[in-house]
Amino acid sequence: MQADLIVACILLVVAFGTCILVPLFWPLDPVRGVFSATFKPPMSFAGGHLHPLGTDQLGRDLLARLGLGTAISLGIVFVASVISAVLGTVLGMIAGYFGGWVDALIMRLVDMQLAIPFILLILLIVAVIGPSLMNLIVVLGITGWAIYARVARARTLEVRELEYIESARAIGQRKLFILFRHVLPNILVPQTVLLTLDLPRLIILEASVGFLGLGVQPPTPTLGGLIGEGRSFMLIANWLVLYPGLMIAALVIACNLLGDWLVRRNDLREL
């Protein structure tokens, strides 16, 4: 049964189609307001243009904003999760391979990181250093490493007892070389699958920060920012919240289905 894969693919094609094609080819400006065309409902014409998803409180085309917003949100989420994955994998491998006090130190850091509520930590950091695109990526990136470190450590503990690692050690290869040449390729697949499963969390997290107004600053759109701005107009212009909400839902469902499929395919039930 590949039904979940098909659904995931359809949702991803829609989402990626929107965030690639709209910013490239849709002629309307996502940032510049047209003050005479505020709150036009979906499928209406204003100023000689069709607005398939309507316009917002400043007369900006919602489709244009949704396309760019999705692209920016996904960009933030991808870069941030790659930072998390690299940081967590390297630290997890080191902890698992070297053991002893290094292991203890890194794993206590993991415990600390997991014990602090993510959203609170992120709000605190953003409030102190100020909201901007770069800050958000860095903060989301360095706060998400703990789960990657745990999984990487567990796999490394398994792998390091295998014969080929032992023989590599026996012929005198250096520890770091063994780690990256022999251990890393063997834990790469589960880490990639983990990344797929962690993406929905980051998508929601980015949207929450944007919703609270601490993400990327206006007029640049993000998925959470669109909902945050649209919230106060929800009763008179529900499309401002509806479509960005649907986009977030589609992305999260697609990532979860894809992740589940990858887990089954690679027989990684422990994830």
Next chain:
Amino acid sequence: MKVSAAFALTVALVATAPAAWSQEAKDQLVIARAAGTTAMDPGFLRESATIVDNIFDTMVERDSQMKLEPGLALSWKSINPTTWEFKLRPGVKFTDGEPVNAEAVKFSLDRVLNPDNHAPTISYIRTISKVEVVDPMTVRITTSGPDPLLPTRMSRYPAYIVPPKYLKEHGRDYFASHPVGSGPYELEKFVPGQSVELKANDDYWRGAPSIKTVTFKTIPDATARTTALLNGEADIIEDLPVNLVPMVQASPNDQVVDVKNGGLTIYLGLVMSQKPLDNLKVRQALNMAIDRKTIVNDILHGMATVSGTQVGKFDFGYTDIPAPKYDPAAAKKLLAEAGYPNGFTITLESTHRYLNDDAVATAIAQMFGDIGVKVKQKVLDWSVYLQEVPRKGPIFMLGWGSTQTLDADAAIYPIMHSGEPYSTASIPELDKLLDKSRKIVDPSKRAEVLKQVQELAAKDVPLITLYQQDAVYGKAKDVVFSGRADARIPVYTIKKQ
């Protein structure tokens, strides 16, 4: 015959029952507000006076056109530049039976003036140096210097008149939750922070109020407050957000009350100590780059008035100064003359507190962009915003008003005179004029200086005035209420049809 009599009786009962029911609903009123009430001692308020205003009276009051009119005082006159005499209205009693006399006035003012009591709004009556009882119905108030605003000061908190005997017996803490005054209503039930229920004082000196019970409910969330109005839970709601106005307009039973010039005047503060805002031409260019009419019509849906001065229309000293003409081409030319032919990059801070403020800030950023000034927007939560504004900026959005003094001084001095906590302007000539205005007693001469202040401000742009917000209420159609420029809700004047 018997049958028809019984039938007639039934018909009569059925016919009168709804009438009696609606009669009952007609003398009850529910007002929903955003902020809760925790204490009701009118001399020591830390919140708006909307509720206590219905329990207490002042010597001087304001009519619906904001003109001063007699309240507990029948008349007042200035004996010499520093002395005012007030003749009290005879026969008025507090609801506990005490008479309203000169002793009560002296007691009410003295307890606020006593520095040991740390009254939060003592500054409103600080000019008073002495309150004397001349005879039971005559009070003489001496000020430390000439104070033309004294009768105005007697028309608002903390100058409400309180019963001395009751307060001495029970103490201030008890009084704050069990207030007794001479006003049209007396306290029935008080749940701190949530609701206040008042019942009519049928012996009120102006006559018995037509609304017999009024409940002030606290509903902080604007959407919930509006919903309360729409489903009939509330008869009047304060602070109706502009986005929800169409909902109320669409409702068959409700109406929007739009009080023109009833709200704060929104402006862009300019931190003049930072480049390039120290340059007059740059400030003038920014001032001309804003299309205020479009902002008011399309983003605020007409719920504000474009203005060229910070002084409100009902304030003493108001001068009708037209808003600067929207002229991006001239603005660009000014920037080039100032040495910025390619513009510059600057941060604009704003928050979520005023009518559609984030949309307005984004629109202004776009208009500045049109003359080549790149704007980095920073939209902050109010609690964070208060710590950054007014020092950081260099451009920040803020609302200011004369808050019930209805005098130009409170509307401009604190935000335009250099060195004041909320001022980021520094124009020596303007400082001189502002200082001068505070030393003049003669109203017409004072108005002349205040006019010069506003004209100079329009020319030298210590800040960019945008528009004055309306005060927007929602009300049920059967309630007769038109809103007031001083934001009071005198329930005594409200009727239900």
